[in-house]
Every structure is written in C-alpha cells, then in structure tokens.
Amino acid sequence: MELPRTRRVNAVRVHCQGGGYGAVEFPRTIQAWASEDAENWRLLAYAEPKRQLLRSEPAGEGRNELAWLRLDFPPQPARFVRLKFPARMWLMLSEVEVLEGEENVALGCRYHLMPKPRAEAKYPDDGVKLTDGDVSRPSDWWSKAVGWDQGEPEVVIDLLRPVTVWLVRAHVLGGGPGGVYFPPVMAVATSEDGKTWGEERRLTTPPEPTGQQPLVAFLELQLEPRRARYVRLRFERRGWLMLDEVQVFGQ
Secondary structure, eight states: EEEEEEEEEEEEEEEHHHHHGGGOOOOOOEEEEEHESSSSSSEEEEEOEEEEEEEEEEEEEEEEEEEEEEEEEEEEEEEEEEOOOOOOOOOOEEEEEESOOETTTTTTOOEEESSSSTSSSSOOOOOOSGGGGGGGGGGGGGTEEEEESSSEEEEEEEEEEEEEEEEEEEEEEEESSBOOOOOOOEEEEEEEESOOOOOOEOOOOOOOSSSSOOOEEEEEEEEEEEEEEEEEEEESSSSBBEEEEEEEEOO
16 A cells, blocks of 8 residues: 555554355454555564454354554664465455554444434434444445435534544445435534534535446545534535445544
C-alpha cells in the first residue's frame, strides 16, 4: 500500500473472515513491512495479531466468523506498507487500515438517528449497527445496513468523553442497483456539549455509480484536530442511503 505521504505508523488492522467454513481461516500470523522508497524494506512486526471477533455462527462443520485483526509495533516512518499472510487455506480480506497513533474512538459508542428509519422499512437500526466495527462487502447487499428513503439522514455519535478528533469516515453502499446510491453530500460537525456545533465540513465527491452492481466505499473527511465529545454526520440522499458503519479517529 502507498500512503499519501510518509507517516509514523504504529499499527495495522485487517477486516477478514475465518472460522473454517468453506476452508476460510483467519491467518495465524501477520508480517508488516515498511519502506520509504518501495525498494528498501524493513520488518515492523511478525506476530500473531489481536483478534476482535464481530460475528460467529455455526456453519456446516465449522463456523462462519468475522473479525478485525490488529498488529501493533513501535512507531516507524513509512510511505509504503506491505503485509504478508502465511498461507492457511483461504484468506478473505475486506478492509485494511494503517494507523498512525490513532484509534476509532467511536467503536461501540451510542448514537442517535434523525429521522429514524421508518418502522415499515426493510432496513431498520438495532442501536449497534453503525458502531459495531462490522462493515459490508458488496456480496452482503444491504443486510447489515441502516437504510433511509426519506428526509436528510443525520447521525450523532456520543464518544462518552471529550477527545481530540481529526478524521471521520462513513462506510456506505451504492452503485445504483435497487435505487441505492452513494450520497452526493456528507457533512460533518463536532461539539463538546451536543448543543453548540462547529462549522460543518462537506464532502461532495462520492464514487461514481455503475448502475449494474452493488458497491461499497468509505467516505472520509479530514478535520483540523479539535476537541469533541459529539460528532454529527449529515447526508443528502440520492435514492436510498444505505449506511453500515461510522468511524471517528482520535485520541
């Protein structure tokens, strides 16, 4: 992976499947390598990753499981990061993150929706979907998403304490099938008390739809570091908005 610029990275996370069903297993170890020129590489870590299990259900003679795997190491400068996974049957990855002294401080936090998805709609919220760390793959279609077909959806996350935040990401589904499109606009604002909000930052360049197949993407907004306990995301819809995860990075 090539990073936008040299960063002092201290961890990598991968979102993957395992459990044995269909010969799909979690990797026992991960190697992380770094380089500043893509030619000279140095080993950052080679170890068994920490596992945050998101889902586990019986399937055939094994289990169908989904988890985040994390590998930490001392901060090192890197422009390029290479990950190696010793072969162990099938390896199924859906997301890779490289961290620089940051955590998803919204993981497991409470949130409020406005308007709430309609009770008769097919894609209601269960109170945990948007901060449980579980992101969809295109093959999941909309089974994990919270869906709106009316209004301008708004999500307010309570981080439980003031922290310094600098990046907000929303994992959304789109592409066009079923009238599900990436939102034309995502706006983010922060507050320390949930009443007085700072100036909104807006993202207005969603991925282009294909019209033929479902797609997934992270929409992200970089912020000037600021103290916040509450983070608000507002979306303008085009057809259905399907949202399945919100992440706030800070410390």
